[in-house]
Amino acid sequence: MVEELGEVGRGGGHVAADELRLLIERAERLEEEKKGIADDIKDVMAEAKSRGYDPKAIRKILQIRKKKPDEHREEQSILEVYMQALGMI
Template identity: 90%
Template sequence: MEERGEGMGGGSVAADELRLLIERAERLEEEKKGIADDIKDVMAEAKSRGYDAKAIRKILQIRKKKREEYQEEQSILEVYMQALGMI
């Protein structure tokens, strides 16, 4: 009675497959960390050149969205801000 994944194709084959999947995910996590560090460097460079990093991050967030989605979000925001007397 082996507990190493007999129901998933038998013993060490399933264990090997699982190990490979975990190792692949670990490599991707490392790459993700490296990319996050690169983005931090770009933001630090932008800040050192006088740009506002928060504004750049907001622009990146906006550019990810579809134009219609962004416009709808802005319209709702404007309605709410008017209701609160902010504009």
């Protein structure tokens, strides 16, 4: 059974201490996993750099690959228009 605190929560209801603690602990574990994954990605980028690849270019490619092709083309078109307007190309 979920233990309830004697405190009234922000929404006016009682706070279930065990449930709240479990949610917080779960979020903490996920944050730890996220840090581990970020460290792994950093290692991959360091390896890529050591092999002569440009990590910035790789990160840009990863960004592009997350998008739909039409979305990317539209962004590129807008970027080109803006760069032309600024005399950059």
